[in-house]
Every structure is written in C-alpha cells, then in structure tokens.
Amino acid sequence: DIQMTQSPSSLSASVGDSVTITCRASQGIRNSLAWFQQRPGRAPKPLISTVSILQSGVPARFSGSGSGTEFTLTISSLQPEDSATYYCQHYVGYPFTFGQGTRLEIK
C-alpha cells in the first residue's frame, strides 16, 4: 500500500501570511493527488484534485504543485477561516490513503 506522509503535523501563522504543507508518497503516484480541508466539526471539503486543479468555489489563494512523490499545498494571504486541518490523499490505485493531516492555526 502507498503511504502518504504530511509535514508539518501542525503550524501556526498570522492573517496575511503564506504557508506551505508538504505531502510525500512512498512511491510514485503520477498526478493522482488531492487536498482536503476540514474545519472542526465539519465534513472534509475537497480543495484540489490532480495536484493543482482547484475545485469550484475554492479561493485562488490556495494552490497545489508537485510531481512523482512530493507535493505541496500553499495557502497565501491567510484568512481566519483557513484555520482547519488539511489532508492529502492519493487515488492512483486501491487502497486510497490519506496523509495524517496538518493542523493550521491562525494566530
């Protein structure tokens, strides 16, 4: 099974800052990589698919990049509502697996 490892596990940043979350796959996953946002008490929300394609309604300050085994989610110009846990997930084959999550706190 492919393992997904996110770093950091948590981070804290201020409104207006930019942050980057990294996701590493244990083997190549081509471009089959998605990112999700989960606010406390809420269902996960799809943000990005195919490494860098923003889902409908997702602000342009979210961006994704990477290839092969290393991928990043960057959030620029942080807003208070970005406080959440972020997960990456591969979908190159079954079983799909998620990263362990990165908790983002907005100071």
Place this chain on the structure above:
Amino acid sequence: EVQLLESGGDLVQPGGPLRLSCAVSGLSLGPYSMSWVRQAPGKGLEWVSVVAGGSGDTYYADSVKGRFVISSDISKNTLYLQMNSLRVEDTAVYYCARLIQNWGQGTLVTVSS
C-alpha cells in the same frame, strides 16, 4: 446541486451488525465511483471502501475486508455499507463521498458494550 445524506449510525455492541445508507440527489450513481471514509474520534481520515462507477467492482481497506460490504441501489440512488462483526475500533463518523467532489455530513457509529 449534489447532496449526500448518510443515515443509520447507531450505538451497537461489539460483534453486531449495522447498515449505513447514503441517499444521493443531484446526480445518478451509476457512472460514478462512490466511497465510504471514516474518522475515529480525534483522529484522521481513513478510506474504507469504494464501489467503482460503471463496473461496480468493490474494494476495501484491509482493516474492514471480510467484514464490511459496500453496495449501491441505482433505482433508489442510494449507497450502502453493511458492517458485520463490528469492533470497538470501528467507532467513527462514517462519510459517503464522491471523493474529489462531494461529501455527506457523516453518521456516527459507536461500538461499545
């Protein structure tokens, strides 16, 4: 607008069965792969199972293989998860999802004596 509504979560004793349902509106299930994903209290997301769109092939996480069965009823546009031989560690919020597009709000399954 696509909506997914899970139901069936409950408190159940270890070893018991439970069936979850996910009523889908705004799209027809047949062509699309649909998954169940769970989240134990205070933990991360765990993909559980999928029924592949078109073929109807099913796949499971090792943690539930042989105990859970995923199915769909196209006529009712509903996804199901039959859970048997439940364990305490199956306690979680269960989400149905068209993974990259749409998620339900989840239903809580608690396995406890």
